[in-house]
Amino acid sequence: MIILGIESSCDETAIALVADGEKILSSEVASQEDIHALYGGVVPELASRQHLEVIVPIFQLCLRKAGIAISGINAVAATTAPGLSGSLIVGDNFGRAVALALEIPFLPVNHIEAHLAANFFPRLPDFPALGLVVSGGHSSLFLVSGPNDFQVLGETRDDAAGETFDKIARVLSLPYPGGPPLEKLAATAESAIRFPLPGVKNSYDFSFSGLKTAVIYYLKENPEADRAAVAAGFQNSVAEGLVRKLDYACNRHKVRSILTGGGVLANNFLRSKLKIWAETKGVELRIPSISFSLDNAVMVAVRAFYLL
Amino acid sequence: MKKITKSPEETKAVASLFAEKLKGGEIIALTGPLGAGKTVFVKGLARGLGVSEKKVRSPSFVILIEHYHGRLPLFHFDFYRFEKGAEIDTTPFEDCLKAKGVIVIEWPERIAGYLPPETRKVSIEVLGRKLRRIVL
Numbered sequence: 092m093i094i095l096g097i098e099s100s101c102d103e104t105a106i107a108l109v110a111d112g113e114k115i116l117s118s119e120v121a122s123q124e125d126i127h128a129l130y131g132g133v134v135p136e137l138a139s140r141q142h143l144e145v146i147v148p149i150f151q152l153c154l155r156k157a158g159i160a161i162s163g164i165n166a167v168a169a170t171t172a173p174g175l176s177g178s179l180i181v182g183d184n185f186g187r188a189v190a191l192a193l194e195i196p197f198l199p200v201n202h203i204e205a206h207l208a209a210n211f212f213p214r215l216p217d218f219p220a221l222g223l224v225v226s227g228g229h230s231s232l233f234l235v236s237g238p239n240d241f242q243v244l245g246e247t248r249d250d251a252a253g254e255t256f257d258k259i260a261r262v263l264s265l266p267y268p269g270g271p272p273l274e275k276l277a278a279t280a281e282s283a284i285r286f287p288l289p290g291v292k293n294s295y296d297f298s299f300s301g302l303k304t305a306v307i308y309y310l311k312e313n314p315e316a317d318r319a320a321v322a323a324g325f326q327n328s329v330a331e332g333l334v335r336k337l338d339y340a341c342n343r344h345k346v347r348s349i350l351t352g353g354g355v356l357a358n359n360f361l362r363s364k365l366k367i368w369a370e371t372k373g374v375e376l377r378i379p380s381i382s383f384s385l386d387n388a389v390m391v392a393v394r395a396f397y398l399l
Numbered sequence: 400m401k402k403i404t405k406s407p408e409e410t411k412a413v414a415s416l417f418a419e420k421l422k423g424g425e426i427i428a429l430t431g432p433l434g435a436g437k438t439v440f441v442k443g444l445a446r447g448l449g450v451s452e453k454k455v456r457s458p459s460f461v462i463l464i465e466h467y468h469g470r471l472p473l474f475h476f477d478f479y480r481f482e483k484g485a486e487i488d489t490t491p492f493e494d495c496l497k498a499k500g501v502i503v504i505e506w507p508e509r510i511a512g513y514l515p516p517e518t519r520k521v522s523i524e525v526l527g528r529k530l531r532r533i534v535l
Contacts, residue, residue, distance in 0.1 A: 251456075
């Protein structure tokens with residue numbers, strides 16, 4: 092069973108071919124560099140036209156790398172929600188067209204569920220599990236009772252975790268995307284400023300805007316502040332807040348594993364905090380490798396495999 | 400009209416009152432620095448339009464969040480990540496204009512020159528940690 096996975100919900104255009112929900116035949120994500128290589132020009136960062144222009148060449152590249160003919164595909168899956176409609180529609184339409192032409196099933200996939208499905212290979216985790224998705228656009232906590240059973244426990248009430256990283260990076264005059272440079276700066280800190288935690292008390296929900304505002308005002312009131320200590324304090328708060336939220340959920344739901352996803356998981360400080368917590372808690376923690384924590388199409392194909 | 404607010408809750412109350420007078424078709428450009436409370440203001444707008452304010456969150460990453468469960472549709476745009484303005488063509492902004500709902504835009508300065516002339520301006524000035532001046 093070879094599934095074609097398609098992801099175009101935000102900035103990345105991604106295509107993957109995955110066999111039996113576990114064997115990656117090929118996986119391509121169009122970054123700005125790839126687009127330059129394919130088209131030799133600068134493409135506006137957010138143009139949904141970008142998806143349209145690169146989706147076919149990336150698809151052809153994936154087929155070549157997998158060494159299969161188009162007729163070898165057994166089903167097509169595309170992210171259809173949530174995301175920006177103009178971007179989603181490109182992958183959705185393309186996927187439906189391929190499925191129609193090949194007379195094979197088309198499976199719509201939820202982007203956030205797909206992030207959690209990135210934990211489903213090479214083998215399924217033990218269920219029930221908690222799922223944490225933290226990215227530029229999403230911050231959600233799930234109870235995952237099986238490969239097709241996702242229940243939202245909590246979400247952010249304002250900003251997403253990754254968005255907060257980008258905005259704090261900007262006020263610290265760091266480049267975009269803000270996560271990696273902020274982490275680097277924080278690593279040089281000799282101390283860390285204490286900031287509020289981003290969770291909503293006695294709830295599964297997150298709230299990052301209070302933390303964002305606290306950091307902004309701290310910098311305003313202390314213009315001479317050590318930027319590294321601010322970055323470290325901010326990073327501490329995010330990691331501690333996420334760990335506490337998982338702990339809170341873990342104490343209320345008997346789970347056997349913790350699944351994670353989203354670009355914020357690329358932060359090594361958060362990864363190690365989560366690992367320490369999971370060890371003391373005695374639950375299995377799964378963190379996909381960075382390329383599968385970020386937006387990709389393998390996770391879409393894997394999610395769809397369990398829908399068939 | 401100018402209003403001084405002392406808490407996010409007061410900012411929401413000002414926005415909610417403002418929303419009750421909206422008839423549909425309005426475009427509101429909402430300015431204010433990072434952390435001023437723009438999304439808080441939109442939560443108040445939502446409340447005034449009968450949309451669950453819990454559903455309102457920052458659209459910085461997704462650019463647009465649509466709310467259809469109120470008295471009027473609420474289209475919440477955020478152009479924080481835009482640089483040139485022309486990117487607006489890649490969003491469903493035109494479709495939202497036709498829908499005669501309420502369009503509220505965070506970071507409208509990022510698409511300056513691309514907004515219709517009838518756009519109304521609302522600004523949030525930061526006077527202190529919690530103190531804000533809202534100019535409507």
